[in-house]
Amino acid sequence: MQKATIHLETLSCPSCLQKIENAVKGLDGIEKDSVKVMFNSSKVKTDFNSETVGIENIEKAIEDLGYPVIKSKVKSA
């Protein structure tokens, strides 16, 4: 299980949170309860299974919604 912290460009609408959360949760290999979208710090934190899903897939899912990813960090949990 890996732990990802993804920095996004400043989030400004709280309804974005729900969109991003649902999009990330919709991917396979994501630990659903761990998904946390932080509005004020504009970060997404999630645990994921690196065998099923890559960090690129998670980034792409978020970017496809129109929220550019600045950088992401992956740590093994």
Added chain:
Amino acid sequence: MQRYILGKKNQITLVSAILIVLGFYGRFGLDNTILFNVSLIIASILGIAPIAIQAYQALKVKVVSIDVLVTIAVVGAILIQNYEESAIVTFLFLFGAYLEQRTLNKTRSAIKELTELAPESAWKQMEDGEFEEVDVDEVDEGDILLVKTGAKVPVDGTVLTGEGHINEASITGESIPVSKANGSEVFAGTILENGTIQIQADRVGEDTTFGQIIELVEEAQDSKSAAERFIDRFSKYYTPAVLVLGIIVWLFTNNVELAITVLVLGCPGALVIGVPVSNVSGIGNGARNGVLLKGSEVINDFSKVDTIVFDKTGTLTIGNPEVAEKEFYGKNTKEVLGYLASVERESDHPLAKAVLQDIGETEFSTVEETEVVKGGGIVAKVNGHRIAVGNVALMEQENVVLNDKARKDVERFEQNGNSLVLTTVDGELKVLMGIRDQIRPGVKQDLQALKKLGVKNLVVLSGDNQGTVDLVARELGLTEAHGHMLPEEKSAYIENLQAEGEIVAFVGDGVNDSPSLALADIGIAMGSGTDVAIETSDVVLMNSDFSRLPHALGLTKSTARNMKQNIIIAVGVVAILLAALLFSNWMNMSIGMLVHEASILVVIFNGMRLLRYHLRGNKTETETIAETNASMAKTKNAT
């Protein structure tokens, strides 16, 4: 393509504004209806593009967002050929979003300042022994790093060679540089003011003290109170409900205009954003002023506090006690002092330190069979003698009989506010020492400020004798004082208060008070920033600065009030808009959108006031210093 349009949102907003002005000029200036319609249609289509894309993406992940409501409303307006409404509503929505983003950045500025203090690069020793500048992420534990004058220490580490003075304001809030030499600990984010040092990295990235503080503040600003979670759940169903309401209105009245107006008026914007902006501004203000507040739940609880319980040593007093009075009984004083020092040398109790300091140079002997008596003292064997060092309770336990003179001395010392250290050799009292701690300067005024802010009871609990505690309580004007308290008795006392329905805050230095810190509704740690107390408490006063406490309480009260105001504004606006729609005829989509966007800005501006909050008439010297610090750090950052 989608991303291109979203990226050009600001330009689209500007163009649609120009088109709207052009259109209206065409109609009223040139009396040209075709120009009017054409420009407004173009403005509507341009403007709705980014909103529609967002709406589509939201629907794809099964969320009915505000974008969805606005898109339907605008498309509806275009279909019924009300181009004026469609153009103005899209423009207002885009422009509102732009202003929202700009102002939101302001509310987050205080915390951004903090994170920007994080070091970015480091000079790392490579395999060939040379130092090379690398990104701070590339530093691992155990690496050897070079820190030059004026640079930020990149990680937590230990000095290997070199010496210098470090400004640790970013961690402790204390701006007087601290001298560092071989073996000293250094912290990430602090600034080397002079000298050059080489350090070994002990903790890197988020594990550093500074990284943890940032993490903590970031978690706090996004933590949600019960009320906020309720609003979240509410808005999840609220937006779809507005959509359903719009459809019902349309089905029953067959009036498209009315139906789409409902969609616009029902937008929940100010409601979902109101509480987070108050929260982030309040926590940001705290972070800037040496108060770490861990989340909005803490803000709510602390703002309603009835009783504040203080630990004495290290909290109300400086925590650096000194021997103030002493009496000797019998002979061999020098020998006894040697025994006493030998026993005390093994303890890290603050009183032991004071005793050692007072004795100074002496002959130490080997200590055997040391036994620490909790809440009493130490019993040990030195040179075959049984030595007991501790308070009166320990003496009773040891069956020591005090003569009349000793009894009177004990009484007098206690009345003078001393903590007592009695020393017996083989059951006979030899030395009586009275140790006193000084009250922190300014504590009295701070406590008065707390009372003024509406705290009903101020209680001190201490392991010290009742005389000392009473004296402190009298001097500071506390409402209650209890001495002879063991850690578990302190927490039991707090539990009792809570059982009586009071909201209790506990202020302690976090070392021996962790049970009470954890148990109290609000645990307030006097942290030097490196303490584990940061973990267990709800509020941390940086650099153990007691004078931050009134600010912290005042700030939480203001923040809690601010949240309520924002909720009232948001709910009030929607209610008034819907009422106006039903009972008057001046309400339309454009006005609704204008009022709606305005209400969002009002709640953001209202939240922003918290950034400037400071306790009236209580601007202390430390606050001014902290401010100069912050600005100094900023200029340093810029260069």
